[in-house]
Amino acid sequence: MHKIWVVFTKEWRDALRDKKSLRMTLLMPVYFVGIFVASTLFAIHMGNQSRATTTEPIKLSVVGAEQLPALIDWLRERGVDVQSVGEDAYQQVEQAKLDYALIIPEDAAEKFAIGESVELALVFDMTNSKVHGSLSFVRQQIWSWNARMGSLRLLARGISPAIVNPVSVRDLNIASDEKMGFFVMLSLPTLLILTAFMSSVGFSADMVAGERERRSLESLLITPVTSGSLVLGKWLNAFSITVLVLLVEVFLFALAFHFLPFNDLGLRVNVTPLDLALVLLVLISVAFVATGLQFLVSIFARSFKDAQTYMGLMVFIPMVPLFYSMFNPSAYADWFRWVPILGQQILIKDLLLGGRVQVAQFGQVWLVALVLAIGMLLLTARQLRKPGIVYGAA
Secondary structure (H helix, E strand, C coil): CHHHHHHHHHHHHHHHHCHHHHHHHHHHHHHHHHHHHHHHHHHHHHHHHHHHHHHCCEEEEEECHHHCHHHHHHHHHCCEEEEECCCCHHHHHHCCCCCEEEECCCCHHHHHHHCCCCCCEEEECCCCHHHHHHHHHHHHHHHHHHHHHHHHHHHHCCCCHHHCCCCCCCCCCCCCHHHHHCCCCCCHHHHHHHHHHHCCHHHHHHHHHHHHHCCCHHHHHCCCCCHHHHHHHHHHHHHHHHHHHHHHHHHHHHHHHHHCCHHHHCCCCCCCHHHHHHHHHHHHHHHHHHHHHHHHHHHCCCCHHHHHHHHHHHHHHHHHHHHHHHHCCCCCCHHHHHCCCHHHHHHHHHHHHCCCCCHHHHHHHHHHHHHHHHHHHHHHHHHCCCHHHHCCCC
């Protein structure tokens, strides 16, 4: 233990000397929390802007409004400001003089009187994103009026409207406010796991691949320190740096949850300090796997630059569960919790959603993490006994 402690403190002194790298590492959680805060504030801004738009009367330019006065009255009752325009409404929309327009054909009144179908034209520019909300409202009101007129026509002929509508659907959303709030925090588990993978990449590469590039492994191994103690001491340094960064990030997220106005989105995000402490416990298990993998990858790199290139591909590891859950949102099985990283992501998601979490689930992710970390560190220590690794020939 004393030899491991000596290696650990030596690596920490080297890390503290490299103030620039340490400063950039500690800025990583600030950057990720900043992304989360900015995206949340943007969502709140868009929500406020949408509510402000819906409170103002929606203006609708109509060609041939006199052909269907019943439809025009219906739209006005729903708060739509109907304005008559000339026959060149299509050209005005094309020239961006009007956002959109409704064109009623000249024979609409005759067809409506004899019970024939009338084809209306709603002219708009799909690339104009600011009109999508208003268009959706206008289209919905036209379909509501259409269904009402169809029912009245059936009743006039002695036919029940239920015949053409044998099934009706009523939406019942059973999601709690916390679960609805998680849609805002959808990327949060990935950001947290990504931090655990990226925090000590530079330090791990320097402690292993950098030593190999500088050809100082031989001088380290001729000391009374075994290869296992040497690897473990260096790994503890990388692991402690990762835990430090995770502590900073969780603390910043706690501040963000406290001050962000989630109520402006109509959501109740209830993440307690205990939840964040449990999330940190799960992230530490991720740090075991991430730092162990960093050392294993670095030992096979010929130089510090090669090690950073190889470990850059590690970023895709925490992204795989995210992509899987995006394309298979309803897929879930109990064995998912035994899959490295995927099990941690599911557990973090349950903690942030306020779902049911059992102690055994923590045991699952920690058992897998410890087995993988120990296996990778043993394999790394075994590589240090090979001449090709020590002398840089392999």
